[in-house]
Amino acid sequence: MEVEIATIGGYEAVGRQMTAVRAGDDVVIFDMGLNLSKVLIHDNVETERMHSLDLIDMGAIPDDRVMSDLEGDVKAIVPTHGHLDHIGAISKLAHRYDAPIVATPFTIELVKQQIKGEEKFGVQNDLQKMEAGETMRIGDKNELEFVNVTHSIIDAINPVLHTPEGAVVYGLDKRMDHTPVIGDPIDMERFREIGREGNGVLCYIEDCTNAGKKGRTPSEAVARRHLRDVMESIQDYDGGIVATTFSSHIARVKSLVEFADDIGRQPVLLGRSMEKYSGTAERLNFVDFPEDLGMYGHRKSVDRTFKRIMNEGKENFLPIVTGHQGEPRAMLTRMGRGETPYELDEGDKVLFSARVIPEPTNEGQRYQSEKLLGMQGARIYDDIHVSGHLREEGHYEMLEALQPQNVIPAHQSLKGFAPYVDLAENLGYKVGRDLHVTRNGNMIQLTE
Numbered sequence: 046m047e048v049e050i051a052t053i054g055g056y057e058a059v060g061r062q063m064t065a066v067r068a069g070d071d072v073v074i075f076d077m078g079l080n081l082s083k084v085l086i087h088d089n090v091e092t093e094r095m096h097s098l099d100l101i102d103m104g105a106i107p108d109d110r111v112m113s114d115l116e117g118d119v120k121a122i123v124p125t126h127g128h129l130d131h132i133g134a135i136s137k138l139a140h141r142y143d144a145p146i147v148a149t150p151f152t153i154e155l156v157k158q159q160i161k162g163e164e165k166f167g168v169q170n171d172l173q174k175m176e177a178g179e180t181m182r183i184g185d186k187n188e189l190e191f192v193n194v195t196h197s198i199i200d201a202i203n204p205v206l207h208t209p210e211g212a213v214v215y216g217l218d219k220r221m222d223h224t225p226v227i228g229d230p231i232d233m234e235r236f237r238e239i240g241r242e243g244n245g246v247l248c249y250i251e252d253c254t255n256a257g258k259k260g261r262t263p264s265e266a267v268a269r270r271h272l273r274d275v276m277e278s279i280q281d282y283d284g285g286i287v288a289t290t291f292s293s294h295i296a297r298v299k300s301l302v303e304f305a306d307d308i309g310r311q312p313v314l315l316g317r318s319m320e321k322y323s324g325t326a327e328r329l330n331f332v333d334f335p336e337d338l339g340m341y342g343h344r345k346s347v348d349r350t351f352k353r354i355m356n357e358g359k360e361n362f363l364p365i366v367t368g369h370q371g372e373p374r375a376m377l378t379r380m381g382r383g384e385t386p387y388e389l390d391e392g393d394k395v396l397f398s399a400r401v402i403p404e405p406t407n408e409g410q411r412y413q414s415e416k417l418l419g420m421q422g423a424r425i426y427d428d429i430h431v432s433g434h435l436r437e438e439g440h441y442e443m444l445e446a447l448q449p450q451n452v453i454p455a456h457q458s459l460k461g462f463a464p465y466v467d468l469a470e471n472l473g474y475k476v477g478r479d480l481h482v483t484r485n486g487n488m489i490q491l492t493e
């Protein structure tokens with residue numbers, strides 16, 4: 046059987062991930078993501094109303110026109126997890142394929158919300174839930190399997206397409222967490238089995254984000270301990286404490302909520318995306334927040350909550366807000382500019398349970414936000430965080446578990462691929478032979 050990989054997006058920079066695998070007559074698409082920085086750099090761009098081709102030209106969504114060169118039928122569109130760089134283009138591209146969108150329950154719910162917000166296209170694809178550990182037939186000869194992985198968002202999986210020629214394992218995005226705060230540990234046992242059974246692994250596509258960092262990525266339990274340490278150290282402070290993190294990082298939000306209670310403060314989630322992700326996770330029973338936990342997204346209800354906090358005393362609350370990257374319209378940035386009823390005083394604490402995504406726009410915005418907060422007297426606690434991506438030792442472990450015949454580095458620029466290429470070559474892979482460094486819009490023929 047012919048097996049071919051189309052590297053459509055995310056092979057020149059992080060963002061707009063999309064890869065298609067053709068096995069015989071069947072095609073499966075993994076991820077359809079958005080490169081948000083290409084959108085945010087323009088003022089007032091509303092993607093909801095934009096046409097796909099314009100977004101492709103901006104470099105915001107994958108250029109899927111290469112799909113017409115693949116001779117087969119798309120049988121499934123499979124987003125691996127709910128981050129925007131993996132699902133953000135579904136509302137713009139999925140309607141062009143007569144195939145269901147297959148994902149885990151939390152991811153499906155986020156896809157559903159995105160489709161609802163779409164104003165240009167009617168996306169009618171079936172939404173099909175599949176849990177980690179489950180499988181689904183793809184045509185007569187292939188099978189799709191979800192393997193549980195751990196990442197900075199809940200309900201993440203690595204999909205595996207089992208073909209008669211061997212398995213194609215799509216490895217974006219994960220870290221090897223054996224003590225996650227929510228959900229099951231990464232299923233390394235299953236990866237090792239897949240490496241040994243049948244024809245083994247024909248191809249492994251891997252996220253190279255942290256390949257240049259030595260050692261292994263710490264568990265979410267480590268970030269949780271770090272956070273507890275910071276919060277206990279300031280528990281006697283009788284002024285304002287404000288925290289921010291990735292809204293989609295439900296495990297981190299859960300830790301913040303719990304520790305707020307431990308230090309005698311009432312947690313409250315503020316900002317549109319805080320309300321969206323935490324509300325969704327709670328509705329789907331991924332997390333059990335206290336019944337009276339307030340979540341407010343709309344400007345008016347947020348401002349009303351801030352007024353209540355100021356009236357009842359800042360020392361009784363922990364606002365958990367959006368704005369960890371200094372996004373201009375996010376809550377923390379507005380607080381820094383003095384645009385909310387919440388008043389910061391000399392010595393108030395601001396906790397960034399996140400790291401700056403290393404990209405000039407983020408770095409500039411975050412710098413500005415911290416400066417504005419500092420000018421009002423706020424004290425900054427930053428980097429209370431662990432990454433969601435594998436480091437060097439995790440990459441070695443994956444390659445040793447899967448023993449893939451071919452490896453394709455992904456989710457980075459060429460520069461980002463370099464450290465991964467080095468470590469794969471240490472294990473005997475060779476660029477141009479079985480280690481395929483590629484760009485967006487290419488085809489890699491694995492078997493004939």
Ligand SMILES: [Zn+2]
Binds near residue numbers: 128196218433
């Ligand atoms: Zn991700």
